[in-house]
Amino acid sequence: MKSPDKTLFFFYRSIPKELNEDIWIVRITLPPNADADTLMSVSATDGNEVPLDEATFELSGKRISISGGQGTLPYGDFVKGMGETAVWMFRPGRTPIPGGLTFG
Amino acid sequence: MTPAEIYEAVKAGGDEGWKLVWENVIVPEMKSLRSGELARKYCITDGDLMGMLYEEMIGKGKISLFRNDGGSLWGWMRQYVRGYVMKSNPNSHGEFSIEGTAECNESGEAMSLPDKDYGVESAEVWRMTHRCLKDLWNEGPRKAYVLYLRTRMHLSSAEVAEMFDLTEANVDQIFSRSVKQMRANWVKHEKPR
Numbered sequence: 001m002k003s004p005d006k007t008l009f010f011f012y013r014s015i016p017k018e019l020n021e022d023i024w025i026v027r028i029t030l031p032p033n034a035d036a037d038t039l040m041s042v043s044a045t046d047g048n049e050v051p052l053d054e055a056t057f058e059l060s061g062k063r064i065s066i067s068g069g070q071g072t073l074p075y076g077d078f079v080k081g082m083g084e085t086a087v088w089m090f091r092p093g094r095t096p097i098p099g100g101l102t103f104g
Numbered sequence: 105m106t107p108a109e110i111y112e113a114v115k116a117g118g119d120e121g122w123k124l125v126w127e128n129v130i131v132p133e134m135k136s137l138r139s140g141e142l143a144r145k146y147c148i149t150d151g152d153l154m155g156m157l158y159e160e161m162i163g164k165g166k167i168s169l170f171r172n173d174g175g176s177l178w179g180w181m182r183q184y185v186r187g188y189v190m191k192s193n194p195n196s197h198g199e200f201s202i203e204g205t206a207e208c209n210e211s212g213e214a215m216s217l218p219d220k221d222y223g224v225e226s227a228e229v230w231r232m233t234h235r236c237l238k239d240l241w242n243e244g245p246r247k248a249y250v251l252y253l254r255t256r257m258h259l260s261s262a263e264v265a266e267m268f269d270l271t272e273a274n275v276d277q278i279f280s281r282s283v284k285q286m287r288a289n290w291v292k293h294e295k296p297r
Contacts, residue, residue, distance in 0.1 A: 004263040008253070079268055082246050100238050101248050103256050 001079055003034040012059070012087055014099040020047030024089040024097060026057060028073065036076030044069055044089070056090040063090075111172050117162040122154075128178040129185060130154050139189040146192050147280045153185055155284075159291070160184070192283075236289035240282060250275055251282040 008030040017023050029041045044052040044066045051069020058064070060081025064071040090096045105113070113121030134140045134150045143153065161167040161181070170180055241248040246268070253259045253267070254275075261275040270278075 001269050002266050004259060004267070008257050008259075010252075082249060082268070083244070085242060085245055100241050101245070101252060102234055103237070103252065 001036050001076065003030050003032065003038075003075065005032050007032055011102045011104050012099055013102045014089060014097045017047070017097065021050075022094070022097065023047030024052065024055075024091075024099065026059075026089075026099075028059075028078075030075060030078075034075045036074065036079075038075045039072040040075055040078060042066065042071035042073055044071065052089070052091065054092055058086055058088040058090070060084050061086075107177065108172065111170070111177055114161070114177065115167050117158070122158065125157065125181065126154060129157070129181045133182050133185045133189075136186075139186045142192075143189050146189070147276050147283070148189060148192060149280070152280070152284065153188070156188060156287070157181065157185060163291075232290060232293060235293050236286045239289045239292075240285055243285065247278055247282045247285065250278045251286065254279050 010028040010030070012026040012028070014022070014024040023046055025045050025047070027043045029043070031038060031040075034040070042057060042064055044055060044057060046052060052066050053068055055066040056063050057066055057071060059073070060078050061084040062073060062077050062081055064073050087099050087101070088096050089099065110121070110124060114125055115121070130150050130153050134143060134153070143149075170177060237248055237251070240251065249268075250264055253264045254261070259267075261272045261279065264270070265272045265275045268275075
């Protein structure tokens with residue numbers, strides 16, 4: 001398991017919501033030549049581009065803590081859980097909102 | 105058979121006419137240096153092209169746009185296939201497009217392709233693309249990731265294979281099936297015109 005010699009980005013987005021505050025947008029960055037232990041950086045904002053805080057992002061069967069708009073996910077865990085369809089954002093005091101992979 | 109009889113046979117959508125389409129359009133186009141090579145590069149098989157052409161010509165009725173006034177039906181259909189292959193470049197503009205026609209032939213002349221029906225705004229295309237991607241994801245996230253990495257991130261099959269501990273052949277197969285599935289999803293969600 002090894003990533004290519006270039007930085008890769010994965011974009012995820014919530015289902016459409018009326019209020020920008022309810023929308024979430026996640027960008028995951030995979031560094032070049034990553035192996036199973038390399039940490040992917042997870043960046044999460046709402047629809048107003050405000051970083052999410054005290055949130056939990058579920059992807060690949062893992063729950064990633066988001067603090068100050070940032071979190072991490074080991075590349076190995078990302079690949080191992082690739083078959084999991086659930087993509088959710090949990091924020092305190094709000095209903096969890098599902099989403100999915102997007103092209104950008 | 106006369107050209108008129110051939111046209112009617114193709115338009116009827118039956119085996120008689122479409123055996124001729126295979127022999128006179130798909131096989132020669134796949135043998136051509138230009139589109140044949142590109143089709144193989146983009147993992148588009150002759151079966152894919154045959155299926156696409158049948159869907160467009162018979163399913164969507166675009167065979168009726170051919171001006172049956174002496175021009176070559178085979179030349180017209182080959183240009184259609186050529187345009188489809190050209191537009192299937194997964195590295196084009198960083199977005200995946202499964203709808204397209206060629207605008208000019210190799211001589212630069214405008215072609216009388218049935219492109220008048222492609223009046224989809226780019227925002228609608230974007231929306232539809234994501235809707236189709238969501239369906240693909242629900243069938244299996246790996247398919248969506250392979251499609252994404254090959255088209256949006258411009259990775260080769262070998263690079264994707266190494267990322268996910270697959271073989272290159274696996275990746276090609278998954279990609280080819282994902283492309284087919286996206287096309288089927290598009291047809292499913294497309295509004296009738």
